[in-house]
Amino acid sequence: xxxxxxxxxxxxxxxxAIGADELEETAEELGLTEYGSVRDxxxxxxxLGDLVRDTIKTIVSPALIRxxxxxxxxxxxxxxxxxxxxxxxxxxxxxALAGAAAILLLLSAGHDSMTALAExxxxxxxxxxxxxxxxxxxxxxxxxxxxxxxAKYSAAALFLNVLTNLCCTFVMPLIxxxxxxxxxxxxxxxxxxxxxxxxxKWCGGAVLSCLMLGFTLYxxxxxxxxxxADAAIVRSAKxxxxxxxxxxxxxxxxxxxxxxxxxxxxxxxxxxxxxxxVASVILAPFIQTGIRYLLLKGISAISAELSEERMARLLxxxxxxxxxxxxxxxxxxxxxxxxxxxLMRSVVL
Amino acid sequence: MELLWKCAALGITASLLGLxxxxxxGEQALLLGMAAAAMIFVSAVQSLGETEALLxxxxxxxxxxxxxxxxxxxxxxxxxxxxxxxxxxxxAGQALAxxxxxxxxxxxxxxxxxxxxxxxxxxxxxxx
Numbered sequence: 001x002x003x004x005x006x007x008x009x010x011x012x013x014x015x016x017a018i019g020a021d022e023l024e025e026t027a028e029e030l031g032l033t034e035y036g037s038v039r040d041x042x043x044x045x046x047x048l049g050d051l052v053r054d055t056i057k058t059i060v061s062p063a064l065i066r067x068x069x070x071x072x073x074x075x076x077x078x079x080x081x082x083x084x085x086x087x088x089x090x091x092x093x094x095x096a097l098a099g100a101a102a103i104l105l106l107l108s109a110g111h112d113s114m115t116a117l118a119e120x121x122x123x124x125x126x127x128x129x130x131x132x133x134x135x136x137x138x139x140x141x142x143x144x145x146x147x148x149x150x151a152k153y154s155a156a157a158l159f160l161n162v163l164t165n166l167c168c169t170f171v172m173p174l175i176x177x178x179x180x181x182x183x184x185x186x187x188x189x190x191x192x193x194x195x196x197x198x199x200x201k202w203c204g205g206a207v208l209s210c211l212m213l214g215f216t217l218y219x220x221x222x223x224x225x226x227x228x229a230d231a232a233i234v235r236s237a238k239x240x241x242x243x244x245x246x247x248x249x250x251x252x253x254x255x256x257x258x259x260x261x262x263x264x265x266x267x268x269x270x271x272x273x274x275x276x277x278v279a280s281v282i283l284a285p286f287i288q289t290g291i292r293y294l295l296l297k298g299i300s301a302i303s304a305e306l307s308e309e310r311m312a313r314l315l316x317x318x319x320x321x322x323x324x325x326x327x328x329x330x331x332x333x334x335x336x337x338x339x340x341x342x343l344m345r346s347v348v349l
Numbered sequence: 350m351e352l353l354w355k356c357a358a359l360g361i362t363a364s365l366l367g368l369x370x371x372x373x374x375g376e377q378a379l380l381l382g383m384a385a386a387a388m389i390f391v392s393a394v395q396s397l398g399e400t401e402a403l404l405x406x407x408x409x410x411x412x413x414x415x416x417x418x419x420x421x422x423x424x425x426x427x428x429x430x431x432x433x434x435x436x437x438x439x440x441a442g443q444a445l446a447x448x449x450x451x452x453x454x455x456x457x458x459x460x461x462x463x464x465x466x467x468x469x470x471x472x473x474x475x476x477x
Contacts, residue, residue, distance in 0.1 A: 069411035094458030095424035101465040102417045
């Protein structure tokens with residue numbers, strides 16, 4: 001009868017001990033407090049509904065309208081003049097170059113450009129991971145995942161750190177280099193930089209894929225090995241306590257069970273906070289970049305049809321760089337999701 | 350539409366007159382053709398003023414800065430002017446002058462686009 005009360009009290013103390021207060025601050029920064037708290041759990045459905053609604057509202061942002069108008073105006077003007085002048089070089093190529101420069105500046109400069117957006121998202125994800133993973137790791141540790149929690153936490157922290165650092169110090173500069181090479185290609189005309197551009201794109205994709213593959217493999221292997229070991233340890237410890245101490249043994253066993261139950265509740269609560277936090281951080285930038293990517297692909301196809309091949313190629317290159325940006329945001333978000341999910345999985349008693 | 354009728358009438362009349370006087374006085378036929386072409390070009394460009402104003406308004410409404418739109422519009426206008434002038438020179442049998450005009454036009458387009466290229470280079474330097 002006393003077990004639920006004791007579990008609740010234990011839960012409060014445990015939450016304090018593992019640093020749930022710091023997590024509450026992060027939740028406040030992300031605007032999650034109106035959907036619950038780390039201690040009491042979150043209204044997942046309500047939050048996801050509101051998040052999707054807000055994201056849909058912000059899809060047609062002023063930046064998207066500006067970029068789209070700029071690209072469309074330039075492409076149609078160049079195509080119109082090209083139609084009047086016919087297949088010609090000289091001064092028209094200079095005008096096409098000015099158009100290409102304007103499009104590139106429009107899409108890649110400024111604080112609301114896609115690379116700046118992706119960098120901000122990755123940094124925010126790193127902050128969430130820094131606040132979330134230690135608390136989730138401690139909760140998993142207290143709920144009996146002694147081996148698994150340590151292995152999963154260290155893997156998640158290490159891989160996430162490496163991935164976010166690589167995204168900021170390698171992939172993002174690579175994307176900018178890719179854009180610079182695309183500008184050079186637009187200036188020179190033809191497909192003179194296609195080899196370099198292909199290599200840069202391959203480099204970015206390969207780095208992200210290798211890290212994701214390594215992380216999922218490591219996580220799968222450690223989960224298989226350590227979950228079973230932890231379950232055996234917890235079960236044998238409980239049996240030993242109950243049998244070795246004739247009268248007090250069962251009480252001690254119940255107390256241990258209530259602590260394990262409280263830790264499991266906190267772990268689930270912190271885990272659901274983690275899933276919501278990741279969703280709130282990545283959903284809007286991911287969808288905004290994805291929509292820009294699709295629109296640019298479409299305009300590139302229209303431009304190719306309007307016999308403005310130089311513009312079509314440039315827009316195709318920019319959309320490819322957006323695909324890499326999407327890869328960055330997506331892989332960081334997925335890795336944090338996998339980490340949270342792995343740490344949330346309970347020991348089978 | 351009205352402008353198109355006027356331009357077409359002017360062009361056809363100038364061509365017929367050119368044919369009539371061309372056999373005896375070639376220089377006058379050439380001058381006549383050039384004058385008609387210049388009038389048609391000026392009329393066409395004047396009609397583009399409204400389009401240009403519309404484009405500017407659309408750009409401003411969408412939040413595009415004039416630093417991006419003006420060089421593109423100017424360079425396109427220069428490309429049209431350069432092509433027209435070079436064709437006039439070619440009609441007069443002055444291929445060298447035509448090339449010179451095209452060269453001058455390419456230089457002018459480059460000068461107009463310089464702020465854009467400068468910003469692009471600045472962006473690349475900022476990345477580094």
